[in-house]
Amino acid sequence: MPAPEMKNPIFVQGLPGFGNVGKIAAYLLTKFSGAKPFAELYSPSFPDYVTVSSKGICHLPRYEFYAAPMEKNDFVIMTGDTQPSFDDVVAHYELCGETLDFVQKIGCNFIVTLGGAPAKEEKSQVYVAATTHKLALEFMERGAVIYSKSRVVGATGLMLGLAKERGLDGVCFLGSTTGFKADRGAGFSVFKFLMKALGNEVKEGL
Amino acid sequence: MPAPEMKNPIFVQGLPGFGNVGKIAAYLLTKFSGAKPFAELYSPSFPDYVTVSSKGICHLPRYEFYAAPMEKNDFVIMTGDTQPSFDDVVAHYELCGETLDFVQKIGCNFIVTLGGAPAKEEKSQVYVAATTHKLALEFMERGAVIYSKSRVVGATGLMLGLAKERGLDGVCFLGSTTGFKADRGAGFSVFKFLMKALGNEVKEGL
Amino acid sequence: MPAPEMKNPIFVQGLPGFGNVGKIAAYLLTKFSGAKPFAELYSPSFPDYVTVSSKGICHLPRYEFYAAPMEKNDFVIMTGDTQPSFDDVVAHYELCGETLDFVQKIGCNFIVTLGGAPAKEEKSQVYVAATTHKLALEFMERGAVIYSKSRVVGATGLMLGLAKERGLDGVCFLGSTTGFKADRGAGFSVFKFLMKALGNEVKEGL
Amino acid sequence: MPAPEMKNPIFVQGLPGFGNVGKIAAYLLTKFSGAKPFAELYSPSFPDYVTVSSKGICHLPRYEFYAAPMEKNDFVIMTGDTQPSFDDVVAHYELCGETLDFVQKIGCNFIVTLGGAPAKEEKSQVYVAATTHKLALEFMERGAVIYSKSRVVGATGLMLGLAKERGLDGVCFLGSTTGFKADRGAGFSVFKFLMKALGNEVKEGL
Numbered sequence: 001m002p003a004p005e006m007k008n009p010i011f012v013q014g015l016p017g018f019g020n021v022g023k024i025a026a027y028l029l030t031k032f033s034g035a036k037p038f039a040e041l042y043s044p045s046f047p048d049y050v051t052v053s054s055k056g057i058c059h060l061p062r063y064e065f066y067a068a069p070m071e072k073n074d075f076v077i078m079t080g081d082t083q084p085s086f087d088d089v090v091a092h093y094e095l096c097g098e099t100l101d102f103v104q105k106i107g108c109n110f111i112v113t114l115g116g117a118p119a120k121e122e123k124s125q126v127y128v129a130a131t132t133h134k135l136a137l138e139f140m141e142r143g144a145v146i147y148s149k150s151r152v153v154g155a156t157g158l159m160l161g162l163a164k165e166r167g168l169d170g171v172c173f174l175g176s177t178t179g180f181k182a183d184r185g186a187g188f189s190v191f192k193f194l195m196k197a198l199g200n201e202v203k204e205g206l
Numbered sequence: 207m208p209a210p211e212m213k214n215p216i217f218v219q220g221l222p223g224f225g226n227v228g229k230i231a232a233y234l235l236t237k238f239s240g241a242k243p244f245a246e247l248y249s250p251s252f253p254d255y256v257t258v259s260s261k262g263i264c265h266l267p268r269y270e271f272y273a274a275p276m277e278k279n280d281f282v283i284m285t286g287d288t289q290p291s292f293d294d295v296v297a298h299y300e301l302c303g304e305t306l307d308f309v310q311k312i313g314c315n316f317i318v319t320l321g322g323a324p325a326k327e328e329k330s331q332v333y334v335a336a337t338t339h340k341l342a343l344e345f346m347e348r349g350a351v352i353y354s355k356s357r358v359v360g361a362t363g364l365m366l367g368l369a370k371e372r373g374l375d376g377v378c379f380l381g382s383t384t385g386f387k388a389d390r391g392a393g394f395s396v397f398k399f400l401m402k403a404l405g406n407e408v409k410e411g412l
Numbered sequence: 413m414p415a416p417e418m419k420n421p422i423f424v425q426g427l428p429g430f431g432n433v434g435k436i437a438a439y440l441l442t443k444f445s446g447a448k449p450f451a452e453l454y455s456p457s458f459p460d461y462v463t464v465s466s467k468g469i470c471h472l473p474r475y476e477f478y479a480a481p482m483e484k485n486d487f488v489i490m491t492g493d494t495q496p497s498f499d500d501v502v503a504h505y506e507l508c509g510e511t512l513d514f515v516q517k518i519g520c521n522f523i524v525t526l527g528g529a530p531a532k533e534e535k536s537q538v539y540v541a542a543t544t545h546k547l548a549l550e551f552m553e554r555g556a557v558i559y560s561k562s563r564v565v566g567a568t569g570l571m572l573g574l575a576k577e578r579g580l581d582g583v584c585f586l587g588s589t590t591g592f593k594a595d596r597g598a599g600f601s602v603f604k605f606l607m608k609a610l611g612n613e614v615k616e617g618l
Numbered sequence: 619m620p621a622p623e624m625k626n627p628i629f630v631q632g633l634p635g636f637g638n639v640g641k642i643a644a645y646l647l648t649k650f651s652g653a654k655p656f657a658e659l660y661s662p663s664f665p666d667y668v669t670v671s672s673k674g675i676c677h678l679p680r681y682e683f684y685a686a687p688m689e690k691n692d693f694v695i696m697t698g699d700t701q702p703s704f705d706d707v708v709a710h711y712e713l714c715g716e717t718l719d720f721v722q723k724i725g726c727n728f729i730v731t732l733g734g735a736p737a738k739e740e741k742s743q744v745y746v747a748a749t750t751h752k753l754a755l756e757f758m759e760r761g762a763v764i765y766s767k768s769r770v771v772g773a774t775g776l777m778l779g780l781a782k783e784r785g786l787d788g789v790c791f792l793g794s795t796t797g798f799k800a801d802r803g804a805g806f807s808v809f810k811f812l813m814k815a816l817g818n819e820v821k822e823g824l
Binding site (some may be wrong): 043 | 299339352357360361370
């Protein structure tokens, strides 16, 4: 499939992880925006199984790329059913690098990663970390809390760190969650913040 | 050894695994068909030991390829005494890839993998997963149950998933087993289903 | 950043490890000497997370190189916030090799590694191991105890062993520590010994 | 160091392992034969530490090659202070392969590996496995017991298996041991059997 024509698209990544917040937020984003899949990424670093659908069709673990036309900047959304094994650090770096190569080639210069963060207080919160102090402040003004003196693990953090080393800008939005199970509430909070903060309307009552 | 002349051979893989079902079914197949070994595959991803025969001869772990002339399509059967370590995911992908390269070169365009599946009920069952819905249905009509919403792990699943990505067709037959020990009954069920479903006679009483 | 002009600089390495002695000693050295950072090393073998500063800025794990002008030989100091995973032995060899390539290119021919050693007695001690017996004796005369019949693990030992295989000379200074927590006292002892032994004054009362 | 001139040398390998039998037997062999070291092998798959001698000199883990002139065929003896990690199967294959490349280049066409085997009975025993049935029988006649239906793990087995795949001949001698500690008795038995079986005298009373 050829990559669709998009103007200055923003790359948005939401993968399985802590509380599954990133994957849920990305899922809501694809549904809300009517995004269309246009590319897949397979890797020998993904787990060695196939999943079988209700129709008996097997498929390998993969990352999927969706094109989403938006009011302001278009989105390229990446989500998937897996991440490499926690042990395989090098695989994490390589997959993030390959993904960046691909999305830079189709014009993405701004990176947004979505994930979960351990809840520190009762109140639900969206945290932000960024490639620059200016960006962190900008999204703080729109309601996020700076994820100060912490670590962002896995692809959610790594993609942003590698993007920064390439001279790209980007942010990471983390929904606070206990992480005990898939946290739809935190996923929805992150989705809503992302839409508002990047200038797209989400009708109330959604 | 040169690969023997075969017409549109079907590739059948049965390796050690859950309940050893796949290996047992492949063993029965080689015996029943009078299959002849014609190739071996060694890999640095196999365990680092040699086995010693009763005659004191050592040999490395390996996959073995047999040529089996059949009434309908000939078979290329692969079996072996090992799989790569569970941890070494990349080795699993690479070995399956090398195997597909090899069997495609000698003319195989249809892939059958054999294995075990955790028994969900008392009744013995053969499950099927496939590269297409049409194929899954076809073997359902011949008596298999669709292995719906499940995972097929290790080479049994991976080989089929990778074959599909290459545009090949194939199926996976899984014999239900408790998996506590080598399950000859489940291995025989899978062998018998494979023979019948692919149009070869197995005399009753076997 | 271009490497600064330095005359026969000595390479000094202090990384996180046992009691964090090496990293603390290297930190004191950079502060005392007013060292300036001039290079960074990133690696896919480092952990897959980013750390977020109090300003919300993320950065990848890395080694940092500082140039320190000294009274006698200048120093190139390397420190960092991580080491590769203990399991990934090959990564340790590769990173040490890359580091040596880099510091040899900018003129370093003498290697000093700093670390901690399990305390064998009450008294605080600085131990020495070296690429030659002559060097070990030389620093013994200046107050260190030979780290006889022992092992130096991780980058602290490996860097010295690899330097020796390249025909370079060097020493390893280890501060005795219980290792239960970051040991500032042991770090300071190693720092002070290093300064004195290499002919640089540290004012008393520091 | 250039490899010394030798006529049809036999390659003998004794590494640390079960009961340390292989390493002890190789050590006795180097001492008895007045063997001279002529080559070293370093590898990033060896552990990431240095050992420090009583003189304070550090050195990396390594394999060492000795040349031993004998009454009949000369020996090239390999021993060392380590093996790659048990997990790193690929490293085991690669190191054995590199070692075979090296010893074939200096003329070795017959491979002897030395190791320990779990004692099955009270009586001390030397077991044999070989690349051919004829060889196994030959050493059985000289007093060894065929190591039937067993596995030889690590470099002791792998080196022989890989040698066989290259068309070389060889044997493996295993001394029975409980393996609880370094077993000098078993090491000496293997050494003595090796000398006698390959036609070299060991004076009684040694």
